[in-house]
Amino acid sequence: MAKTVNLPLVGAGRHSPPPTGRTSRRPHGPQWLALVALAFTLAQLILVRPDMGLGWDETVYVSQVGSHAPAAFFSAPRARGISLLVAPIASWSSSTALLRVYLAVLSGVGLFVALRVWRGLFPIRVLATAGAVFSTLWVTLFYGPQAMPNYWVAIGALACVGCFLRGQADRFDQAALWGVGLSAALMAWMRPTDAVYATLPLLFLVVCVRRWRSPRLLVALVTGLVAGAGQWVVEAYVSYGGLAQRLSDGSRIQGGLGWNLAFGDQMRSLGGRALCRPCTGDMPAPPVLLWWFALPVLAVLGAVIAVRARRGVATLLLLACAATVGFPYLFMIGYAAPRFLLPVYILLAIPVADALIHLVTAPGGGRRPVAATLVALGLAGxxxxxxxxxxxxxxxxxxxxxxxxxxxxxxxRLGVKAPCMLTGYEDVPIAFYTGCSSVDTGGHNANITADALVRAGQRIPVGVLTTPGDKPPAYARTWEAHRVGRLIVYLAPAVQGGDAT
Incomplete structure (x- = not known):
């Protein structure tokens, strides 16, 4: 019989049902969670093809540890956690398919662990449903096998809140303390600022609310954040002019953080736009947006249900952490990417699952079959x-x-082979695929001067990429132009005279 955690402050179930003396052969307990995680992994491998190739940001992260191309410029907002996560594969293999399979399996394991933490705080059927709700979102399936940090912030956030509640309920639970520290470190390792926003409600409780004060939990939480963000902070002083300067540069690169309602931007991105910047154009069709509006309504309903079931504090804490981690992406930036809200979606998944199960199972005479039918049709759609x-x-x-x-x-075919340099339009991903360094003389990724680029072009292949009709920079106007697919490349003297056919 699985142990149920008794949480006076959380309101979880205080009595375990008596043993029946019979052993069920059906999946029970963690097995349901394992099945959800396994289905999630298989869905990624089937629906998000492993040979999809690497995206723009992925090439930046992978290039830091891979040997396929020189490391791309690492701008101020980025953190190196995802580069280290992919290093076991990317450091010796350039196979995108192998990397995708590795990340799909790892993301399934991460989902299982994060849900497993909550066993005893919520019924298994709620946790399994929550895992299914979260893992069937297109944005979760799309980014689970990608070398991007947001999914891992989400996993860390869910695990951190669960371990925090377990540690608060049982001061002798050493595993919970380790879980708080490690999950906080995972978030900070991936995106330090997201980690701070996600843990603000936890820090507030252990510092400001007497009945929640716990020096051991505070130490575990702060130690995890510091351990995860330590390299990022040290790098700020070594390479970015200090922590304040790195934060300022990160804000500038993101368009200047400040009051900005980004709800419309996020809704436009729900139709499958990986990056909505600038976020213009029509809204997706209403069926694509419907779940986004249903999510907070069901989450609030889940909170009401949880309060009545005496586990209200756990649900309210999930909602609070979802609100703080989502705040900068909904109110402080002028563009959107659907992956930004993955931590919000996973934190809301448990209250949403609680609400759905209540709608289907709550006693109500003739209303129960109607509710179950509507929920089933809604989920199918x-x-x-x-x-x-x-x-x-x-x-x-x-x-x-x-x-x-x-x-x-x-x-x-034009002779642009390593060692080489590319600059201009979409130079970062194209340079990675070509095996070149990506360089820029201006903008957020500026890492070379025009004079240095011209001198390099006398020794190694150097190309300037433009779209048809755009003029090259002044230093490249005498370079030989070639059509490469939908782009034009201007080649420095070292490689002039090549043939792209």
């Missing part, structure tokens, strides 16, 4: 919409990534 958006997004990403690979092939 939701899955159809999610998978349709996912298929559209995967197709678009695959075409885009293949375009970069084709451009790289044409550049190789």
């Amino acid at each position: 939701h899955l159809v919409v999610q998978f349709a958006v996912l298929e559209h997004t995967v197709h678009g990403a695959t075409v885009s990534h293949q375009g970069w690979a084709d451009t790289a092939t044409r550049l190789h």
Whole structure:
């Protein structure tokens, strides 16, 4: 019989049901969670093709540890956690398919662990449903196998809140303390600022609310945040002019953080736009947006249900952490990416699952079959919409990534081979696919001067990428122009005279 955690402050169930003396052969306890995690991994491998190729940001993170291309410029907002996460594969193999399989398996394991932490705080059926709700969102399936940090912030956030509640309920639970520290470190390792926002309610409780004060939990939480963000902070002083300067640069790169309602931007991104910047154009069709509006309504309903079931504090804490981690992405930036809100979605998944199960199982005479039918139809329609958006997004990403690979092939035919440099339009991903360094003389990724670039062009292949009709920079106007797919490349004297055909 699995142990149920008695949480006076959380209101979890205080009595375990008596043993029946019979052993069920059906999945029970963690086995349900394992099945959800396994299904999530398989869905990633089937629906998000492992050969999709690497995206723009992925090439930056992977290049830091891989040998396929020189390390791309690492801008101020980025953290190196995802680079270290992919290092066991990327450090010795350039296979994108192998990396995708590795990350899909790892993301499934992460989902299982994060849900497993909550066993005893909520019924298993709620946790399994929460895992299914979160893992069937198109944005979760799309980013689970990608070398991007947001999914891992989400996993760390859910695990951290669960371990925090367990540690608060049982001061002798050493595993909970370790869980708080490690999950906080995981978040800070991936995105330090997100980690701070996600843990603000936890820090507030252990510092400001007497009945929640726990020096051991505070030490575990702060130690985890410091351990995870330590390298990022040290790097700020070594390479970015200090912590304040790095934060300032990060804000500038993100368009200047300040009061800005980004709800409309986020809604526009729900149709499958990986990055909505500038976020213009029409809104997606209403069925694509419906789940986004239903999510907070169901989460609030879940909170009401949890309060009545004496586990209200746990649900309210989930909602509080979801609100703080989502705040900067909904109120402080002028663009959107659907992956930004992954931590919000996973924290809301448990209250939403609680509400759905209550609607289906609550006694109500003739209303219960009607509610169950409506919920089933709603979920079925939701899955159809999610998978349709996912298929559209995967197709678009695959075409885009293949375009970069084709451009790289044409550049190789022109003689642009390592060691080489590329600058200009989409230089970061194209340089990675070509095996070159990506360099820029201005903008957020400025890492070379025009004079240094011209001198390099006398020794090694150097190319300036532009779109048709755009003029090259002044230093490249005498360089030889070649058509490479949908782009024009101006080649320095070292490689002039090549043939892209």
